[in-house]
Amino acid sequence: MTWVLANIEQIWRLTLDHIALSVPPIILGFLIAVPLGWIAHRYRPSRGAILTVSGLLYTIPGIALFLSLPVILGTRILDPLNVVVGMTIYAVALLARTAADAFDAVSNDVRQSSVAVGYGPVRRFFVVELPLAGPVLLSGLRVVSASTVSLVSIGSLIGVSSLGYFFLNGLNRRFPTEIFTGIVGVILIAVVFDLLLVVMGRLVLPWAHVSRRRESSSRRAIA
Amino acid sequence: MNSLLGALAWLGDPVNWTGERGIPVRLLEHLGITSAAVLVAAVIAVSLGLYIGHTGRLSFLVVSTTGALRALPTLGLLVLFALWLGVGIGPVILVLVILAIPPLLAGAYAGVESVDRGTIDAARAMGMTEWQILTRVEIPLGLPIIVGGLRSAVLQVVATATIAAYLPIGGLGRYIFDYLPLRRFEPVFAGAILVTLLALVLEGVFAALQRLTVPKGVRILQGSPAARGGSGRARVELASGSPAATAHAQGASGPPQRRSDSVSAENSTSLPTQ
Numbered sequence: 001m002t003w004v005l006a007n008i009e010q011i012w013r014l015t016l017d018h019i020a021l022s023v024p025p026i027i028l029g030f031l032i033a034v035p036l037g038w039i040a041h042r043y044r045p046s047r048g049a050i051l052t053v054s055g056l057l058y059t060i061p062g063i064a065l066f067l068s069l070p071v072i073l074g075t076r077i078l079d080p081l082n083v084v085v086g087m088t089i090y091a092v093a094l095l096a097r098t099a100a101d102a103f104d105a106v107s108n109d110v111r112q113s114s115v116a117v118g119y120g121p122v123r124r125f126f127v128v129e130l131p132l133a134g135p136v137l138l139s140g141l142r143v144v145s146a147s148t149v150s151l152v153s154i155g156s157l158i159g160v161s162s163l164g165y166f167f168l169n170g171l172n173r174r175f176p177t178e179i180f181t182g183i184v185g186v187i188l189i190a191v192v193f194d195l196l197l198v199v200m201g202r203l204v205l206p207w208a209h210v211s212r213r214r215e216s217s218s219r220r221a222i223a
Numbered sequence: 224m225n226s227l228l229g230a231l232a233w234l235g236d237p238v239n240w241t242g243e244r245g246i247p248v249r250l251l252e253h254l255g256i257t258s259a260a261v262l263v264a265a266v267i268a269v270s271l272g273l274y275i276g277h278t279g280r281l282s283f284l285v286v287s288t289t290g291a292l293r294a295l296p297t298l299g300l301l302v303l304f305a306l307w308l309g310v311g312i313g314p315v316i317l318v319l320v321i322l323a324i325p326p327l328l329a330g331a332y333a334g335v336e337s338v339d340r341g342t343i344d345a346a347r348a349m350g351m352t353e354w355q356i357l358t359r360v361e362i363p364l365g366l367p368i369i370v371g372g373l374r375s376a377v378l379q380v381v382a383t384a385t386i387a388a389y390l391p392i393g394g395l396g397r398y399i400f401d402y403l404p405l406r407r408f409e410p411v412f413a414g415a416i417l418v419t420l421l422a423l424v425l426e427g428v429f430a431a432l433q434r435l436t437v438p439k440g441v442r443i444l445q446g447s448p449a450a451r452g453g454s455g456r457a458r459v460e461l462a463s464g465s466p467a468a469t470a471h472a473q474g475a476s477g478p479p480q481r482r483s484d485s486v487s488a489e490n491s492t493s494l495p496t497q
Contacts, residue, residue: 059426061382063399064415071227071412146293153296154386158403164298168389171302179306183299190294 003177015185018162021152022189024084026145029091034137036092037099038125051097058093062154065089083155083162090151091144098140102133135208138201142194149190153182163189230412239413244397246417252393253421256312256384260319261327261376268324269369272331276365277357285332289325297322297383305390315387322383323376330372334365366436374429378422385418395421 004011040050060068069075069082106129114128156164166182169175201208233239240246275281297318304314338361346360362369388396398414 056423056426059378059422060419061385061422063382063386063396064419064422067399067411067415068419077408143293150294150296154298157298157386157389157400164296167296167299167302171306174306176303176306179299179303183296183303186296186299187294194294 003175004181011181011185014161014163014165015189018149018152018164018186018189021080021083021087021155021160021162022145022149022193025087025091025148026141026193028088029095029144029148030137030141032088033092033095034099034130036096037101038103038129040096040100041103047100051100054093054096057089062086062090062151063157066155066158078159080155080160082158083152083160087148087151091148094144094147095137095140098143099133099137102136102140103129105136106132131205134205135201138197138205138208142197145193145197146190149193150186153186226408226412229409230416233409233413234416239410249393249395249397250417250421253381253384253395253418256315256319256387256392256394257377257380260316260380260384261323261373263316264320264323264376265327265373267320268327269331269372272328272369272372273335273357273362275328276332276335277353277361282332285329289329292321292325298386298389301383301387301390310390312392315384315390315392319380319383319387323380326375326379327372330369330375331365334368334372335361336365337368338364363438364441366438367433370429370433370436374426374433377425377429381418381422381425385414 036050036054040047065086066082067077069085070077070079073081073085075081110128110132111124114124119128152162153164153167156162156168163182163185166178166185170178170180170182234246242248272285275285300321301315301318304318305311308314308317335357342364343356343360346356351359384394385396385399388394388400395414395418398410398417402408402410402414
C-alpha cells in the first residue's frame with residue numbers, strides 16, 4: 001500500500017496512457033464494424049467474405065499483429081499507433097459479426113412496415129434498424145471494451161507505455177505488489193468502461209432493459 | 224518492406240531449421256505447451272460443462288467465468304504466477320489452463336444445451352439411462368459446438384503461449400523475445416509470421432473438424448451439406464435440427480440478445496486474450 005501511495009503519480013500517468021490506448025480502438029471499431037456488419041447483413045454475397053476475413057484477422061496473435069503492423073503501415077516498431085491500429089482491427093473483427101447478427105435479428109415485419117409507411121433507406125437504417133439492433137450491438141461493444149482494455153497491456157512487451165509496464169517491471173524487481181497494482185488497475189478501467197457503456201445504453205436505448213425484464217419474466221412463466 | 228524480405232530470408236536460411244533453437248524444435252515446444260494446457264483444461268472444463276448442460280444445475284458458473292476472465296490481463300497473471308511459483312513451465316501451464324477453461328466450459332455447456340428438448344425426452348421415453356442420453360444423444364448432437372469451444376481455447380492458448388515466452392520457456396515466442404532487445408528484427412518478424420501461420424493452420428484444422436463432427440443424420444435432415452457450418456448460428460441449427468429448437472438454443476447460445484452476458488461458444492468466448 002505504501003508503494004502505491006508513493007508511486008501514485010506514475011500509476012495515474014500509466015492509467016491515462018492505458019485509457020488513451022484503449023478508447024480509440026473501441027470507438028473506431030464500433031464506427032467501422034457497424035456499416036460492415038450492415039453490408040454483410042444486407043448483401044448476402046458479401047457476408048461470407050466479410051465474416052471470413054474478420055475471422056481470420058481475429059486469429060492473428062496479438063503480439064504478432066503489433067509486430068507486423070510497422071511493416072505494413074511504415075510506422076516505427078515502438079510507435080503506440082501500432083497498438084491502437086492492432087486493437088482496432090480486433091474490435092472490428094469481433095464486432096462485424098455481432099453487427100451482422102444484430103441486423104439479421106431485426107424482425108422483417110418491422111422492416112417492411114417501415115417501408116410501407118414510407119421510410120427511405122437512410123431513415124430506415126437510423127430510425128428503425130439501428131435502434132432495434134442496439135441492445136445486441138451494446139453487448140458486443142461491452143465484450144470489445146473488456147478485451148481491449150485487457151489486451152492493451154501486452155503492448156508493454158514492445159515498449160508501448162501502459163499499465164502493462166508494472167507487470168514487466170514488477171517481474172524484474174520481483175515485486176508482486178507492483179504487478180498486483182497493474183492487474184487491479186486494468187480491471188478497474190475495464191469495470192468503469194463497462195459501467196459507462198451500460199449507462200450510455202440506458203440513455204440511448206431506454207426501452208431495452210424494460211423489454212428484457214418483461215421477456216425474462218414471460219420466459220419464466222413458460223418454464 | 225525490407226524487414227519483411229529480411230524475415231523471409233531468415234526463414235529461408237537452413238541454419239535456422241536445425242539444432243535445439245531451430246524452427247522445428249520451437250514449433251514442437253509451442254505445440255507441446257499448447258496441447259498440455261488445453262488437455263488439462265478440457266478434462267476439467269468439458270466434464271463440468273457436460274454436467275451443467277445435462278442437469279441444468281450450476282449454469283451461473285458458465286456465465287460468471289466467461290464474464291469475469293474477460294477483463295483479466297493474462298500477462299499480469301503470467302508474471303504474478305511466475306513470481307509466486309518460480310520461473311519455469313509450471314506457472315505458464317497453469318495460467319494457460321485458467322485461460323482455456325471458459326471457452327471449453329461454455330462450448331460444452333452450449334453444445335448440450337442446444338439439443339432439442341423433444342429429442343432428449345424421446346430418448347428418455349425409449350428407456351435410455353441418463354448416461355446413455357448424455358453419451359449417445361447430447362454429446363453427438365452438440366459435438367460441433369463443443370469442438371467450437373475447443374477451437375477458441377486452442378487459439379487463445381497458442382497466442383498466449385507466444386507472449387509467455389517473455390518468461391524463460393520454449394516455443395515460437397522465443398524468436399520474438401530473444402531478438403527484440405537486440406533490435407535484430409528479422410528473427411522477430413519471422414517469429415511473428417510463424418506464430419500467425421500456426422494459428423491460421425490450427426483454425427483451419429478445427430473449422431474442418433467442426434464440420435466433420437456434424438452427425439450424418441442432422442446433415443441429411445438439414446438437406447444441405449456440412450458446408451453450412453459457416454456461422455455460429457448455422458451450427459446451432461445443425462446441432463439442434465428443428466426450428467423450434469433453434470429458437471430455444473438461440474436464447475442460450477446465439478447472439479447475446481436477451482442476457483447481456485449470454486454464453487456463446489462463438490462470440491463471447493473466442494477472444495484474443497494474448
